[in-house]
Amino acid sequence: MQSSDDPKPKMRVLVGMTGASGALYAKRLLQQLATLSVETHLIMSPYAKQVVDAELPDGLELPQGVVNHQVKSMQIPFASGSNPPDAMVIVPCSMGSMARIAHGTSEDAMLRCADVVLKERRQLLLVVRETPLNLIQLRNMVAITEAGGTIMPASPHFYNQPDGLNALADTVVARILDHIGLDHDLGVRWAQES
Ligand SMILES: Cc1cc2nc3c(=O)[nH]c(=O)nc-3n(C[C@H](O)[C@H](O)[C@H](O)COP(=O)(O)O)c2cc1C
Numbered sequence: 001m002q003s004s005d006d007p008k009p010k011m012r013v014l015v016g017m018t019g020a021s022g023a024l025y026a027k028r029l030l031q032q033l034a035t036l037s038v039e040t041h042l043i044m045s046p047y048a049k050q051v052v053d054a055e056l057p058d059g060l061e062l063p064q065g066v067v068n069h070q071v072k073s074m075q076i077p078f079a080s081g082s083n084p085p086d087a088m089v090i091v092p093c094s095m096g097s098m099a100r101i102a103h104g105t106s107e108d109a110m111l112r113c114a115d116v117v118l119k120e121r122r123q124l125l126l127v128v129r130e131t132p133l134n135l136i137q138l139r140n141m142v143a144i145t146e147a148g149g150t151i152m153p154a155s156p157h158f159y160n161q162p163d164g165l166n167a168l169a170d171t172v173v174a175r176i177l178d179h180i181g182l183d184h185d186l187g188v189r190w191a192q193e194s
Pocket residue numbers: 017018019020021045046047048050051054093094095096097098129130
């Protein structure tokens with residue numbers, strides 16, 4: 001049991017990576033989380049690994065402290081409503097994973113955790129990447145939103161003239177951190193005095 005002398009428990013963030021383009025967003029998010037006082041967990045789908053191979057020439061080196069879970073095991077803390085994370089961010093999120101979450105299939109640890117996060121009313125952010133969108137995908141986005149999740153398209157912005165791919169990816173990472181309530185100093189906010 002927690003006593004009044006115990007330090008505040010760290011926020012627990014579960015990062016899911018699926019097989020959509022945009023592995024760099026996840027890499028930059030994991031690097032940022034490592035600088036903050038949070039407990040970071042990771043689950044990757046098998047296709048996420050293929051995208052990492054295709055998109056990250058230096059691979060995905062996990063920052064120290066990140067707990068990497070197997071997607072085919074339900075023996076992970078957040079697969080039960082008795083132990084949900086504070087926030088789950090799926091980045092990048094494929095249309096396939098979004099569809100499976102929208103329909104509650106829960107067939108692997110990633111999907112089960114997303115299901116748990118929704119039912120326990122914790123934060124679920126899906127950083128989706130696809131263009132253009134068909135009607136099925138749009139309806140799945142509505143279903144997730146109605147269930148309490150947030151659809152956050154991986155749409156970087158250019159108005160701060162980002163200096164390279166990392167800075168461009170960070171324009172999305174900054175919005176993710178904003179939404180899960182974590183302070184950061186990534187980029188300059190709009191109309192902010194420098
Ligand atoms: C290099 C690569 C890029 C892909 N990009 C996308 C994408 O941007 N969006 C998407 O929905 N699917 C994309 N896919 C297809 C998904 O990986 C595929 O639909 C897969 O079944 C998704 O499964 P997962 O969500 O379990 O990872 C891509 C696949 C590869 C190999």
